[in-house]
Amino acid sequence: xxxxxxxxxxxxxxxxxxxxxxxxxxxxxxxxxxxxxxxxxxxxxxxxxxxxxxxxxxxxxxxxxxxxxxxxxxxxxxxxxxxxxxxxxxxxxxxxxxxxxxxxxxxxxxxxxxxxxxxxxxxxxxxxxxxxxxxxxxxxxxxxxxxxxxxxxxxxxxxxxxxxxxxxxxxxxxxxxxxxxxxxxxxxxxxxxxxxxxxxxxxxxxxxxxxxxxxxxxxxxxxxxxxxxxxxxxxxxxxxxxxxxxxxxxxxxxxxxxxxxxxxxxxxxxxxxxxxxxxxxxxxxxxxxxx
Amino acid sequence: xxxxxxxxxxxxxxxxxxxxxxxxxxxxxxxxxxxxxxxxxxxxxxxxxxxxxxxxxxxxxxxxxxxxxxxxxxxxxxxxxxxxxxxxxxxxxxxxxxxxxxxxxxxxxxxxxxxxxxxxxxxxxxxxxxxxxxxxxxxxxxxxxxxxxxxxxxxxxxxxxxxxxxxxxxxxxxxxxxxxxxxxxxxxxxxxxxxxxxxxxxxxxxxxxxxxxxxxxxxxxxxxxxxxxxxxxxxxxxxxxxxxxxxxxxxxxxxxxxxxxxxxxxxxxxxxxxxxxxxxxxxxx
Numbered sequence: 090x091x092x093x094x095x096x097x098x099x100x101x102x103x104x105x106x107x108x109x110x111x112x113x114x115x116x117x118x119x120x121x122x123x124x125x126x127x128x129x130x131x132x133x134x135x136x137x138x139x140x141x142x143x144x145x146x147x148x149x150x151x152x153x154x155x156x157x158x159x160x161x162x163x164x165x166x167x168x169x170x171x172x173x174x175x176x177x178x179x180x181x182x183x184x185x186x187x188x189x190x191x192x193x194x195x196x197x198x199x200x201x202x203x204x205x206x207x208x209x210x211x212x213x214x215x216x217x218x219x220x221x222x223x224x225x226x227x228x229x230x231x232x233x234x235x236x237x238x239x240x241x242x243x244x245x246x247x248x249x250x251x252x253x254x255x256x257x258x259x260x261x262x263x264x265x266x267x268x269x270x271x272x273x274x275x276x277x278x279x280x281x282x283x284x285x286x287x288x289x290x291x292x293x294x295x296x297x298x299x300x301x302x303x304x305x306x307x308x309x310x311x312x313x314x315x316x317x318x319x320x321x322x323x324x325x326x327x328x329x330x331x332x333x334x335x336x337x338x339x340x341x342x343x344x345x346x347x348x349x350x351x352x353x354x355x356x357x358x359x360x361x362x363x364x365x366x367x368x369x370x371x372x373x374x375x376x377x378x379x380x
Numbered sequence: 381x382x383x384x385x386x387x388x389x390x391x392x393x394x395x396x397x398x399x400x401x402x403x404x405x406x407x408x409x410x411x412x413x414x415x416x417x418x419x420x421x422x423x424x425x426x427x428x429x430x431x432x433x434x435x436x437x438x439x440x441x442x443x444x445x446x447x448x449x450x451x452x453x454x455x456x457x458x459x460x461x462x463x464x465x466x467x468x469x470x471x472x473x474x475x476x477x478x479x480x481x482x483x484x485x486x487x488x489x490x491x492x493x494x495x496x497x498x499x500x501x502x503x504x505x506x507x508x509x510x511x512x513x514x515x516x517x518x519x520x521x522x523x524x525x526x527x528x529x530x531x532x533x534x535x536x537x538x539x540x541x542x543x544x545x546x547x548x549x550x551x552x553x554x555x556x557x558x559x560x561x562x563x564x565x566x567x568x569x570x571x572x573x574x575x576x577x578x579x580x581x582x583x584x585x586x587x588x589x590x591x592x593x594x595x596x597x598x599x600x601x602x603x604x605x606x607x608x609x610x611x612x613x614x615x616x617x618x619x620x621x622x623x624x625x626x627x628x629x630x631x632x633x634x635x636x637x638x639x640x641x642x643x644x645x646x647x648x649x650x651x652x653x654x655x656x657x658x659x660x661x662x663x664x665x
Contacts, residue, residue: 147494149660169496177494183487187416188409196409199402200495224417239491 099158100125100247100278101146106155108141114139117302118155123280128273130293130310131282134372138302139282140180143251146280147177160247173201176245180252180282182232183239184224191220194238201243203251213271214238217262229256237265243271248272250281254288266291286364300372314367326356396621399498406497406505411512414475424475425517428467429524435589436460436529444591444627451621455591460525461619462588465611467517468547469579472510472554477561477575480506482568484661493659503559503653518547531619539618542635546614549642553607557648563656582608593629600629605647614638 108116110228116138123129133139145157147165148171154349157163162171185193190212194211198204214234219227220319233256240248250269254262268291273279283289291295291308297307298314311317323342324333327350336342339359346354362370414420435456442455456659483643492502525531534540565571583589585599586609592600603609616624617633 149493158468169498172494172496175494179487179490179494181487183491185413185488187413187484192409192412196405198497199405200497236491244494296431353560 098124098301100160101129101280102156102158102286103146103282104141106142106145106154106157106292107153108138108145108150108166109153114302116145116152119299119302119304121297121304121307122205125278126273126276127294128269128279128292129338130285130289130296131280131299132284132289132296132368133282133299137299139299140251143249143280143282143300147175147249173243174246176240176243176248177275178236178240178248178250178253180255182229182256183236185235186225187223189221189223190216190227190235193235194242195225197239198242203244204242205244207242209357210238210242213241215261215269220327230258230261233257234261234265244278247278247280250279252282254282254285255284262288269336288366290364298368298371303369310364313364314362314371316362316364316367319362324356324358324360325354331356399501402497402501403504403508406501407508407512408570409508410505414509414513415631420475420479424470425467425513425520428463428470428517429520431466432456432460432463432524435530440529445624449623451623453620453624454529454562456529457525457531457620458616459588460529460531460593461585461615462516462586462612463525464521464547464615465550465590465608466583467521467585468514468550468611469554469582471513471517472551473558473580474575475510475513476506476555476558478571480559480562481565481571484562484658485568489659493663506559507552507555511551512557514547514551534618543618546611546618546638546642547640549646550607550611550614553645553649554644556646556653557607560649560652560656563658564626567661576588582606585609587612591627593627604641607642610638610641612662614642 097304099122101121103119104123106116106119106121119138119142121129131139131142141150146159148167149166153223159167160171160174162168162292163268164171167175184261188196189212191207191275194207198210199208203346208220212216214237216231216234219231221292224232227235229353233253237250240250254265257265266288269279269281273292280294281288293310295307296310296313298305306314307313320335320337322333322335323339323346324331325346326332334342343354343357343359345359416423436459437460439455443452444455444458445451445453452456458504480489489502522531522533526533532542561575562571564658565574582603586592586606587595587603588608592603592609592612595603600609613628614635616628617635617638628634
């Protein structure tokens, strides 16, 4: 639970979620609480249970046990009214073949009572120049943007994004991040899964790391895994090869080294873990190969 | 705060439509998609016409009524009725049983599922699209048959009426079976391999390519279980002379039984649809 947030202010709340397929446990007891307006990133290697979790929240998959509530409603009993309030960008691109971009967006807008202007949505995802193109002529990244357009055309209160930027070039990714920030500013709650640590760091208020079907850490990107308190690593070279020492007091170590070397310490570095280091260590401790 | 901002920025260019207009829009989108796909246009709409031309050129003037009987019926006229029935089956059954698994693979169905669109709107859209296509297919076939094979269009209201209900019932049965059968193909790629042999076997045993009354008894029994044989028979009553009824296996066109069997397939098809339709691939659970 998030401290200081009452149940009504949670857009998404999950406790004890479990889901097994015939031969493997995909989700083994996930707890999650996302307050309204938050951007929450779910990090984890392939097969960790990210998509299964998200698709249960989207009402696409059944669960074995646990409590799930999205906008106060159990997605397993999703009705039309709930669907009106939720935006979904699925993993992988959808292909509408011979239809044009604006036709698809316009058609999906028809399903909602208060949709955004389709042309404006196309503009926001950066597809204006392609509005008259058939969808099968779009590049992978452009198809993904169309998916995002369909996910936000209903002006959702909660938006699910499952690996939204796969196939984007770096510039497109930055533009996409801006779009997500805009949506977040208008109060949209966003749950996204991603492989990219920089994406989580750039967008998320909080990140959750999921491995082997369990949530092994939830924190702000800056504090994940105690990163802000993490021990520093002091490395140097001495006779017999490189040496390093993990320490909470790197300055002391450097002073000690300086004294013992009588001046310059060869190849001295002091490093603290990056988000990636922290993440890989967590995943490694959970016995899963990083993706 | 958030709702306020949204209301300010919202410019509802498109209002949420009622169920019926949604269904029409869905049918329109489906139709657009179909006619823009050259393969489906050629194979679904033109293939029956091409077959008719080929068979017509080979067997054109073979007379299948007993010698001296007036009016005489040629094999190509017989064949036209079978091709119309096949055209209805192609647009309803083959078309949907092949394209729906592809759409499922491509995530189109799942994307619809994630919207508040009522489920029935999706099916209604398919049915409307198929109806428009079947209409075009029938007009094409009739046009060619009248021009080349001396086919007479129905000359009584009664016959037009029969033509109407046989086509509509047959189309509904084929469409529902096509939607239901879309669950059988595991992937879009396997669709044609699963569906095409079924269509061919039915065509060979139901009196499309050969005269039904000439077929072995067991084959007739087999075909009589499925709609195509009854659609062909109903259409023969429309386009072939009254006197030709004596050439039928039962000695008549059995229109009552045609209606019964087709209606039964409509009901059965609907049940299979409701039970067997999948929006997502098996892998996705």
